Amino acid sequence: MTEALDRAFLQARTFNAFQPREVSDALLRQLYDTLKWGPTSMNSQPGRFLFLRSAEAKKRLAPALSAGNLEKTLHAPVTVVVAQDSRFYDQLPQQFPAVNAKPMFENNAVLAQATAFRNSALQGGYLIVAARLLGLDAGPMSGFDAARVDAEFFPDGRYKTNFLVNLGFGDPAGNHPRGPRLGFDEVAQIL
Ligand SMILES: Cc1cc2nc3c(=O)[nH]c(=O)nc-3n(C[C@H](O)[C@H](O)[C@H](O)COP(=O)(O)O)c2cc1C
Numbered sequence: 001m002t003e004a005l006d007r008a009f010l011q012a013r014t015f016n017a018f019q020p021r022e023v024s025d026a027l028l029r030q031l032y033d034t035l036k037w038g039p040t041s042m043n044s045q046p047g048r049f050l051f052l053r054s055a056e057a058k059k060r061l062a063p064a065l066s067a068g069n070l071e072k073t074l075h076a077p078v079t080v081v082v083a084q085d086s087r088f089y090d091q092l093p094q095q096f097p098a099v100n101a102k103p104m105f106e107n108n109a110v111l112a113q114a115t116a117f118r119n120s121a122l123q124g125g126y127l128i129v130a131a132r133l134l135g136l137d138a139g140p141m142s143g144f145d146a147a148r149v150d151a152e153f154f155p156d157g158r159y160k161t162n163f164l165v166n167l168g169f170g171d172p173a174g175n176h177p178r179g180p181r182l183g184f185d186e187v188a189q190i191l
Pocket of ligand 1: 012013014015068069140143178
């Protein structure tokens with residue numbers, strides 16, 4: 001238990017540099033097959049995941065990256081585009097048969113967007129924690145132009161990029177000093 005807590009949270013770091021070690025298809029599949037069990041509202045599972053591993057794919061991403069994220073992302077073994085499917089509700093009848101929820105989202109764009117954003121962000125968080133528990137390291141990023149990523153990888157407009165995650169076996173030499181976290185009494189109350 002202590003080891004799992006260390007690996008997932010207490011000792012886990014955000015990585016900027018990675019060892020020159022490949023991440024296999026099998027491990028990426030295992031990563032998805034782990035994170036998919038994280039809960040989403042009405043089991044909606046709006047997250048979509050594009051694993052950019054080839055040099056060609058990285059080259060397509062490069063123009064959308066902020067200057068500070070460019071080099072480290074090109075060198076990372078894999079970069080995940082965590083996106084949301086704006087029509088996630090099409091699959092709801094199979095995923096959540098208990099309730100006829102599809103019309104609720106289909107007829108309410110604001111609710112659908114909020115649900116897709118909230119739950120795809122959660123699924124991206126599950127991806128980070130699952131990666132760590134599977135022996136990988138992660139470097140999440142929001143410093144990029146989402147509209148450019150969408151235009152390049154999702155031109156039909158259905159998927160929208162939420163954030164990016166570099167993945168691989170981390171090289172701690174690239175880590176920043178760890179920033180402090182807010183204390184319980186600063187952010188929480190028990191009522
Ligand atoms: C959603 C998200 C977006 C982030 N965006 C960037 C980014 O664009 N560039 C960057 O270098 N770090 C980025 N970070 C990394 C954070 O600064 C880092 O996770 C945080 O400082 C905690 O570091 P630690 O895990 O090493 O303690 C991002 C992290 C998250 C979760």
